[in-house]
Ligand code: HEM
């Protein structure tokens with residue numbers, strides 16, 4: 567546990583405790599905990615209706631004499647149980663080596679997600695998720711609401727940034743083999759986070775209810791149809807046979823209720839694991855002296871993280887101003903689909919594969935290939951047993967390179983095709 571955390575067991579011992587002394591025997595420092603009321607340690611039966619455990623409690627808050635503000639003392643008195651956890655976090659350390667740069671991408675993904683929550687909640691104040699009003703409210707946000715254009719542009723750019731950072735983070739942890747024992751669940755939970763982020767992108771795309779979004783969603787939701795049972799999934803997603811106002815309602819509720827809830831739940835587990843297990847170092851680095859030391863997560867690493875976040879924020883504002891996403895025209899189910907309909911860039915690789923497999927049942931084969939590929943990818947920490955024994959596993963590096971090459975080449979092909987239109 568916490569192999570790179572020099573104070574791995576720090577969590578079990580509070581940092582600044584005074585020697586534990588029975589509360590009643592020692593007068594409390596001014597402004598801190600009051601002495602326990604007489605009779606506090608009496609067994610349950612003697613206290614009128616209030617349950618008291620039949621065992622003597624450990625002697626109270628060991629932090630009560632630490633120097634904090636009155637407000638701090640007030641919270642300490644009530645939450646002293648979690649203080650060892652805070653101490654543990656304070657002792658968390660991040661190894662320094664030539665690949666340390668890649669440790670910033672998880673934090674950057676998190677930062678763009680926070681931007682999404684903040685801008686998304688503000689957009690919600692004006693956005694109306696109905697077929698009749700969605701596009702009008704979307705244009706209203708862009709043109710009438712003070713700084714509404716900035717919020718919408720930042721939300722749209724940050725969505726792309728978040729997905730991009732999640733991909734970089736995934737491949738960097740893959741090539742550093744950070745998924746190896748004991749971090750298997752970090753990889754699995756991370757992959758679920760990526761899928762949920764893609765779900766956010768897919769459901770958000772329809773919300774402006776413009777022509778491009780409408781037809782792209784029609785194409786996107788059509789895909790599962792070729793798989794057995796897929797037609798049911800399509801109806802479920804669309805809320806009927808075709809993309810309609812019902813689909814908008816579904817995408818909206820997924821986008822602002824279900825997906826945020828799920829993502830935050832899985833993210834909590836992911837971040838808890840980061841804190842509990844500490845940050846990994848690439849295989850063999852420690853043994854060959856390539857670790858140039860450790861830096862404290864709090865405040866040193868976090869401060870550097872914050873520099874990345876500030877740069878990210880500046881970039882979002884810059885892109886929102888110089889390269890705004892278009893508003894488009896209102897969706898019309900009866901209009902013919904415009905040329906070159908394609909999904910968001912993060913679905914291009916799959917999209918191209920579907921287009922390449924033109925032989926009979928080709929689409930089904932493509933879907934099966936992708937599903938099997940994704941299952942194997944999520945199971946990598948359990949398949950790559952060599953790296954879990956701290957041995958190099960070059961075969962997995964090669965597999966990672968092939969997967970990356972496939973994604974990049976296919977994405978580039980779709981880009982070339984759309985640039986030629
Ligand atoms: C709790 C968090 C979120 C809320 C409350 C929220 C809310 C919204 C709302 C109200 C819209 C419609 C307004 C508009 O189109 O500008 C929207 C659009 C969108 N959202 Fe979110 N969102 C959240 C998180 C995310 C995340 C995490 C992503 C992506 C990873 C995302 C991607 C998008 C996209 C791509 C659009 C369409 C943008 C456009 O073309 O304008 N959202 N979101």
Ligand code: HEM
Pocket residue numbers: 668669670671672673675676679732733735736739744745749752753754755756757758759760763833836840844845846847
């Ligand atoms: C919403 C998406 C995600 C967020 C917000 C997130 C956040 C983080 C953060 C803050 C860290 C610690 C700092 C770092 O090492 O970068 C981390 C570590 C990690 N993440 Fe993620 N992550 C996400 C997605 C993913 C994905 C897609 C994967 C892989 C499939 C993944 C796998 C890991 C692993 C293995 C670590 C441990 C790294 C180490 O100890 O060296 N995460 N994540």
